[in-house]
Amino acid sequence: MAQKPSIPKGTRDFSPTEMARRNYIFDTIKKVFRKYGYLPIETPAMENLSTLMGKYGEEGDSLLFKVLNSGDFLKKMDVSDLEENKAAKTATKISDKGLRYDLTVPFARYVVQHRNDIRFPFKRYQVQAVWRADRPQKGRYREFYQCDIDVVGSDSLLNETELIRVIDEIFQTLSINITIKLNNRKILSGIAEKINAPEKLTDITVAIDKLDKIGIEKVYEELKSKGIDDDAISQLKPIIGLSGTNSGKLKILATLFNDVEEGRKGVEELNTVLNQLEMLDIKANIQLDQSLARGLNYYTGAIIEVKADDVNIGSICGGGRYDNLTGIFGLPGISGVGVSFGADRIYDTLQELDLFPKQTAGSSRVMITNFGETESLHALKVLEEMQNEGIYAELYPDSAKIQKQMKYADQKAIPFVLHVGEQEIKSGDYTLKNMLTGTQHNFKLSQIISFIKEN
RNA sequence: GUGGUUGUAGUUCAGCUGGUUAGAACGCCUGAUUGUGGUUCAGGAGGUCGUGGGUUCAAAUCCCAUCUUCCACCCCA
Structure with a gap:
């Protein structure tokens, strides 16, 4: 036990059974992606740190796994950095590569780098691992x-609208009941502008994002602690606590934003999307949620988040x-929109709801027993014939x-x-035993082959 | 990153305030069944008690460190 090998914190091995289930998820997702005209790409596990740093906020940088430079990486290091315990400064000197933190930033880098080979609009999908030096807990892994x-x-x-259809179709195929929460960054900006605190946008969004977790009173407290005055908070009250139907919420927001250009634009955009969705057959709950912020500082328009209705695991x-x-990488003026499915959380959700298909995918349908050297030679030939017929054996x-x-x-x-x-x-008659019923009969090989194919 | 929590056989766990050979269930192996699994019966193997150090006549049990697990915060898939 003691000297057993192990794997790093927050990482996992996957057994054949788990892989069958994971592939079920990946195959379902990829199939829907392709159906809507998206094509796959892959990018390296490692990116230059310059590509990754500063894209995920201050918090994100510390969650990046950094890869130590090869060779004599100590050469560039300054002893004084060590003495002053400047971990961050030292890190940039001894490491210039890092493991990718998500797939969006590498994709932006890809688009800029290959701009001349890409035909826009470019629809791509990407299914790969990402790494975060986070502290693991339920539904949260480092890989x-x-x-x-x-x-x-x-x-x-x-x-x-298309992305919402993709989301709806995937989770419908997986039999997971979901709620799709929608918001628009322009509405958040509009709110900040409305209360004359546009520079507090981040503080405001972070605070109201916690609404359903800590309650409205705590949100007010947090806003206050961030230096937002009572007057502004009282203006926020009717916006944050907004309830009712989606169209009702939008109406209220629209009147509220009669003098706020940015906010009006956000309402308009949401309205357009909701109208488009109404024409379609969407099974998921669509819920407008003006408290949805998702912290990511690069969103400028729509914000989308999906939660499983029957499992408490965070967003999936x-x-x-x-x-x-792409402007960050020197190619301005290209707008993008995308969503990311968390395969591991979807796995945990399916597991908890017992929604995985029962069949053990990939396992052999028939096993030939081995009676010894001469018999196994004959069996080898039988095996070949069955496999040539496409039977897993x-x-x-x-x-x-x-x-x-x-x-x-x-x-x-x-x-x-x-x-x-x-x-x-x-x-020349082989004995075929049905392991489920326990019965066995003798047949010619051709009969056996067609029998197994039928069952 | 902050606070807490967990670690004993392959697995799930028991082991009271430190006391002598560390247990159970399930699983595994062997046999009853030398050409027949899932049930039953008989027997058997398997543990430096996460790791390293300390206290003590004596440590799975107490203390410290470290790794790991899970949880809350932060943040997020």
Whole structure:
């Protein structure tokens, strides 16, 4: 026990059973992505730190896994940095690569770098691991998979609508009941402007984002502590506590923003998307939530977040529109919108709700028992013929006791066992045992093949 | 990053305020069944008590450090 090898904190191994389930999620998601015209790309696990740093706020930088430079990385280091305990400063000197923190920033880098080869609007999906040096807990890992889908080079709100359709179809296929929460960064900006505190936008959004977690009174307290005066807070009250139907909320916001250009634009955008959605057959709950902020400082328009209705695991999908992400890398004027599906949280959700398909995908349908050297030669030929017919089959590799071989088949849940022993070889009729019912009969190989194919 | 929590056989856990050979269930292996699994019966193997240090005549048990687990905060998929 003590000297057992282990893996780093917050990382996981995946067994064959878990992989079958994970692939079920990935396959479902990818299939829907492709159906809507998105194509896959991949980017390296490592990016230059200059690409990653400063894109996720101050908090994000400290959550980046940094990769130590090769060779004599100490050369560039300044001893005084160590003495003053400047961890951050030292880090930039001994490390210039980092593991990707999400898929959006590497994608922005990709778009800028390959701008001449890309036909806009560019619709891509990307399913890869990301790493965060976060402290792990339920539904939070240090290595986890994101399934991203983005459109860049198009301002149309049809893209927002399409993403919501993609979300709806994926979770419907997975049988997860969800609520899609929508907001617009312009509404948040409008609120800040309305109360004459545009520079407090981040503080305001961070505070009201916690609304359903800490309650409205605590939100006021936090706003106050951030230096927002009582007058402004009292103006905020009717906005934050807004309830009712989506269209009702929008009406109230619209009148509120009669003198705030930015806010009006946000209302308009949400209205357009909601109108488009109304024409379509969307199963998920769509909920306007003016407290939804999602902290990411690069969102400029729509903000989207998905929560599972029946499991408390945080958001399982989120995203939004970012007008100027590629601008950071020197290509301004390209707008993008995208969402990210959290495969690991979707896994935990399906697990908790017992929604994984029962069949053990990929396992053999038939196992041939091994009766010894001469018999196994004959069995090898039988195996080949069955596999050529597309049947998932395996031959037990050792001539162990039949009892042991049967137990192996039983535990791997292989539904059929085929005995190719001395008697069978002589007669040409092989014994096929149904492991579920326990019955067995003798058939010619061609009959067995068509029987297994049918069942 | 801050505060708390967990770690004993392959697995889930028991082990009272430190006391002598550390237990159970399930699983595993062997046999009853040398060509038949899932049930039953009989027997068996398996633990430097996360790791390192300390206190003590004596530590799984107390103390410190470290790693790990889970939880809250921060933040997020």
